[in-house]
Amino acid sequence: MVSIDADFPAQRRTVATAPFSLSRGDRRVLWAGLAALLAVRLLAMFWLPFIDTTEARYAEIARKMVESGDWITPQFAYGVPFWGKPPLHTWLSALGMQAFGVGPFGARVFILACAGAVLGLIHTWVRRNAGADQALLAIVVLASSALFFGASAFVMTDMVMVLGTVLSMVAFHTALTGTGGRVFWRRMFFVGLAIGLLAKGPVATIITLIPLALWLPLAGRWRDLSALRWRSGLVITALLTLPWYIAAEIKTPGFLHYFLIGEHFQRFVVSGWQGDLYGSGHARPKGIIWLYAAAMFLPWTFFAAALLPRIHALRATLAADATGWHSYLALSVAAPLILFSPAANILPAYSLPAMPAAAVLLVSLWAGSRGAPGHWARRAALVSVAGVAGLFVMLTLISHISPQILHLKTERDLVAAARQHDPGMAFTYWGNRSFSAEFYTAGKVVFTTDPGQIDALADNGIRDALVVSENDTAELATLAASKFLPLGRFGRRILFIEEAKK
Structure with a gap:
């Protein structure tokens, strides 16, 4: 094996700083x-x-x-x-x-x-x-x-x-x-x-x-x-x-x-x-x-x-x-x-x-x-x-135990909690986009601010999860109450899940 240093004379290899020795x-x-x-x-x-x-x-x-x-x-x-x-x-x-x-x-x-x-x-x-x-x-x-x-x-x-x-x-x-x-x-x-x-x-x-x-x-x-x-x-x-x-x-x-x-x-x-x-x-x-x-x-x-x-x-x-x-x-x-x-x-x-x-x-x-x-x-x-x-x-x-303590913006635990009830749960987020929600749902998430889309969830033939921020809960409470059950708070978001489809 040929050394990559071979084409330089040894005298050019100099120590740039003072001698330094550790035990x-x-x-x-x-x-x-x-x-x-x-x-x-x-x-x-x-x-x-x-x-x-x-x-x-x-x-x-x-x-x-x-x-x-x-x-x-x-x-x-x-x-x-x-x-x-x-x-x-x-x-x-x-x-x-x-x-x-x-x-x-x-x-x-x-x-x-x-x-x-x-x-x-x-x-x-x-x-x-x-x-x-x-x-x-x-x-x-x-x-x-x-x-x-x-x-x-x-x-x-x-x-x-x-x-x-x-x-x-x-x-x-x-x-x-x-x-x-x-x-x-x-x-x-x-x-x-x-x-x-x-x-x-x-x-x-x-x-x-x-x-x-x-x-x-x-x-x-x-x-x-x-x-x-x-x-x-x-x-x-x-x-x-x-x-x-x-x-x-x-x-x-x-x-x-x-x-x-x-x-x-x-x-x-x-x-x-x-x-x-x-x-x-x-x-x-x-x-x-x-x-x-x-x-x-x-x-x-x-x-x-x-x-x-x-x-x-x-x-x-x-x-x-x-x-x-x-x-x-x-x-x-x-x-x-x-x-x-x-x-x-x-x-x-x-x-x-x-x-x-x-x-x-x-x-x-x-x-x-x-x-x-x-x-x-x-x-x-x-x-x-x-x-x-x-x-x-x-x-x-x-x-890992509770990201909410650190106020970390991640949807990992929310998605996992919803999927414990149904692995095929479909997710709809009210409001701004969340990339962690996209990642943890493998892209199977919809972001909306249209009340009509929330109304349509009950008739789509699959079980749905609705996620809203705590600031929007009052606005959506009446709309969601007849179709979704509150599952819990995850950081600044509230998770609602639809009752199992019959």
Whole structure:
């Protein structure tokens, strides 16, 4: 077997940061912490219900893909194309459902695999540049940060996109600095671009290119840029992405205009954008992405704050960095935050692409300014990892037993309760659409605000369940009283079931 490092001289493989050494006991504790985090996340994959709207929506789109067999156009509703995002994350969830059954585990398992691939890439990269101990600590920090841990098996686009941006980030630095095989990693850079384009679209490419455009002149490495072989590399990206984009436009004309202009321009610059076909704009103060990032990096934000009093040591560490390691990491953290600072419609999850580089940067700066973690730092880190895992276990157990306690918007228990009375129960919801209701009823649900449809339920020959919000109960009480029996309250909804058909 030929090593992918074989075409680089050994003297170019340099340690980017100060020596860093953990005891054997510390390593065992860290690996045990990672195992505990994985166990907790697997538990949550089975027990945590799909919650409206984001995860339930994407899970239902994937379920419709499996049901319809249409792998080109994701469907928002039956026959209605979902143009909001490319389909890579939907493909992964649909493949999981085909392999493991239509349910939460199948929908989430390949998203978790993407998170595992991100951790593997970060560990490999940091180990080559800063040693195995820093690599281990970096992936523990990343895996236990609030947003990464939560998103690691969450059915949405972001983790799949981050796999692409991290692959390109690692591949670019590895190919240009000589810490890995030039041919392999320069190709992986363009594969990473393709993953991002199929997971999120052009925004992933912009997030990838911003730190490169800033770091190359800063590091004085413009001449090395040609090492990526852009012509052949872009051919790789095009071959992996264009077939679907072209097929999607041919199958549903108008996709490219909506996706490229609406989703990538108007969504971010128009506050409360009204052109969203699949939801509503999230108007937020501009620049709030930085606060989101600080909150989403918890509990490790406190460790970053603990470095601030050692500003002189930090300056010395940065001044001694001849490789540009820290500047590359800092720009990779800042890129998505800079991009979304002027955005009017953002969510906390938009800070996820910053998290991998932030974990590596924190560990590296800590090593340079404070050395290996001391007694208090080890204790604090252990408490942080245990706290994240414990809190998630508690929330998962509560959501499994009674999601109403947490005010989670999920129809899992309501649908299950109705089906205990009749497995073939037909569901009618009065009011707004619920994606979790669609998922848990396998699409066999009607949403209406027409009283005439409620009147017709008694004559349709099947047993019906009527679901109304607590605010609408008084309005429908008279209409439902003669035909339905109240079964109970599930969160903010009341379930009525029809008496068994004779």
